[in-house]
Amino acid sequence: MEYVKNELNTSFANVDELNSKLAENNMTIATLETNLRSALNMHERKLTIISDILISKYREDGTNCRLLGLSRPVMYEKSEYIVVNTSMNFQDATECCKQMSAHLPEVQDREENDFLWKSFGYIFLGGTDLEREGLWKWAHSGTSIPLRSQAGFQNWRDGEPNNVKGNENCLELSTSGYWNDLSCGVHMHRHMKVVCEL
Numbered sequence: 001m002e003y004v005k006n007e008l009n010t011s012f013a014n015v016d017e018l019n020s021k022l023a024e025n026n027m028t029i030a031t032l033e034t035n036l037r038s039a040l041n042m043h044e045r046k047l048t049i050i051s052d053i054l055i056s057k058y059r060e061d062g063t064n065c066r067l068l069g070l071s072r073p074v075m076y077e078k079s080e081y082i083v084v085n086t087s088m089n090f091q092d093a094t095e096c097c098k099q100m101s102a103h104l105p106e107v108q109d110r111e112e113n114d115f116l117w118k119s120f121g122y123i124f125l126g127g128t129d130l131e132r133e134g135l136w137k138w139a140h141s142g143t144s145i146p147l148r149s150q151a152g153f154q155n156w157r158d159g160e161p162n163n164v165k166g167n168e169n170c171l172e173l174s175t176s177g178y179w180n181d182l183s184c185g186v187h188m189h190r191h192m193k194v195v196c197e198l
């Protein structure tokens with residue numbers, strides 16, 4: 001009986017020791033977690049600072065768009081898209097894409113239109129009627145964009161293009177993926193990114 005009692009006492013002591021080791025390990029894990037979190041926060045802050053510097057540098061001299069295109073290209077069938085996470089007016093966006101040997105997206109069909117809307121939301125598309133009012137063209141390929149009454153793929157919202165104040169000559173992918181003509185000079189606060197098609 002004495003033997004069993006001793007064995008039990010030893011087992012309890014072992015359990016106590018294991019428990020205290022476990023508590024120590026838990027504390028170590030918690031410390032590691034805290035350190036990791038603070039390191040991640042610091043890197044995040046550094047990345048934000050770097051991205052702010054790049055954006056302000058781009059706005060200064062307009063030459064660093066390639067650096068802003070930090071995302072991996074997104075593939076869709078034969079097209080590749082690069083996302084530049086900053087807001088620009090149409091001209092700057094066009095120039096930005098050009099620097100990456102790309103252009104603002106040109107939409108060939110409904111599938112591509114849906115893909116762009118679902119993937120990126122509000123963006124500039126590469127269409128204008130800057131050359132001749134009412135005659136819409138894809139700027140890069142030079143092919144014409146049909147109006148609602150014409151044959152061929154288009155996705156104009158009801159009543160668009162409406163050329164408000166005689167000054168809407170650029171094209172945006174707008175709510176629900178419909179197209180709207182808008183002023184090219186507007187710095188679109190809702191276009192928080194520029195998408196370039198390679």
Ligand SMILES: [Ca+2]
Binds near residue numbers: 134161166167169
């Ligand atoms: Ca127009």
Ligand SMILES: [Ca+2]
Binds near residue numbers: 161164168180181
């Ligand atoms: Ca419009």
